[in-house]
Amino acid sequence: MRCSLEWRIYFEANAQALLSIPWQIGPDLNAAEISALSRSISEFQAGESSEGRHLFGLARDYASKTGDLEYLKAIGLFIAEEQRHARDLGRVMTMNGIPLVKTTFTDRAFRRLRHTHRKLEISVGVLITAEIIAKVYYLILREATQSAILRRLCDQILQDEVRHVEFQAEQPARLRSGRGKVLSGVTIALQRFLYFGTVLVVWVFHRAAIRRGGCAFNRWRKLCWFEFERALGTSAPSQSPGAAPALGTPPAGQEPR
Numbered sequence: 001m002r003c004s005l006e007w008r009i010y011f012e013a014n015a016q017a018l019l020s021i022p023w024q025i026g027p028d029l030n031a032a033e034i035s036a037l038s039r040s041i042s043e044f045q046a047g048e049s050s051e052g053r054h055l056f057g058l059a060r061d062y063a064s065k066t067g068d069l070e071y072l073k074a075i076g077l078f079i080a081e082e083q084r085h086a087r088d089l090g091r092v093m094t095m096n097g098i099p100l101v102k103t104t105f106t107d108r109a110f111r112r113l114r115h116t117h118r119k120l121e122i123s124v125g126v127l128i129t130a131e132i133i134a135k136v137y138y139l140i141l142r143e144a145t146q147s148a149i150l151r152r153l154c155d156q157i158l159q160d161e162v163r164h165v166e167f168q169a170e171q172p173a174r175l176r177s178g179r180g181k182v183l184s185g186v187t188i189a190l191q192r193f194l195y196f197g198t199v200l201v202v203w204v205f206h207r208a209a210i211r212r213g214g215c216a217f218n219r220w221r222k223l224c225w226f227e228f229e230r231a232l233g234t235s236a237p238s239q240s241p242g243a244a245p246a247l248g249t250p251p252a253g254q255e256p257r
Contacts, residue, residue, distance in 0.1 A: 027097070028146075030146070033147065036208050040141075040209035043107065047107045054123065055124075056076060058118065089153070095149075124171050128231065129194055131164045136227055142155070166231075199221060
């Protein structure tokens with residue numbers, strides 16, 4: 001696993017190496033795309049726009065207890081990236097006449113879950129569920145549109161989300177270290193249960209956009225579980241994460257063949 005200092009350095013470097021998005025093109029979503037994608041994009045934009053105060057507060061408590069002040073800095077930079085996603089998605093929406101929304105049912109549900117207990121492990125566990133789903137969603141959203149702006153933005157978000165999942169998956173591994181096999185198994189089972197429900201809920205609310213991206217339910221399910229199992233290999237305390245790749249330019253999102 002990477003230390004918090006490495007993550008802080010990565011996030012700082014990533015902020016200076018963003019892809020160029022061709023905003024000068026102007027509104028380039030056609031009517032069919034707006035009809036199929038506007039509700040879905042608005043829901044994800046609302047989800048990305050969280051101020052992150054709860055997570056930052058938990059990270060501050062953790063840093064105070066452990067002395068890992070670099071983790072607090074890394075979390076702040078992570079939140080800033082999520083807010084950048086929200087701003088850029090909002091810019092696409094405004095440019096194409098899609099109204100912004102402050103919150104949605106799924107956004108409220110996830111925030112309530114994260115805020116149920118003042119425990120960093122629970123908040124990160126809920127957050128990583130959303131991050132893994134986002135990797136699959138933006139991959140599909142990219143295929144659902146011919147908009148040069150939105151496709152390029154999806155490329156950027158996908159690159160960011162690859163590292164977000166890795167970053168968030170490593171923290172539970174630290175917090176769960178030393179637990180017995182039984183308790184660890186229960187924890188992973190609860191994580192799987194939450195993820196299973198999320199896969200279904202996102203399909204119900206976003207199936208029009210997902211289908212437009214050429215993905216039927218069975219494909220959606222397989223892609224989601226592929227990404228979950230890949231992330232779980234990092235977060236499961238019983239498995240050795242092995243040698244981590246260097247934190248250079250984040251790789252583009254991948255999917256199973």
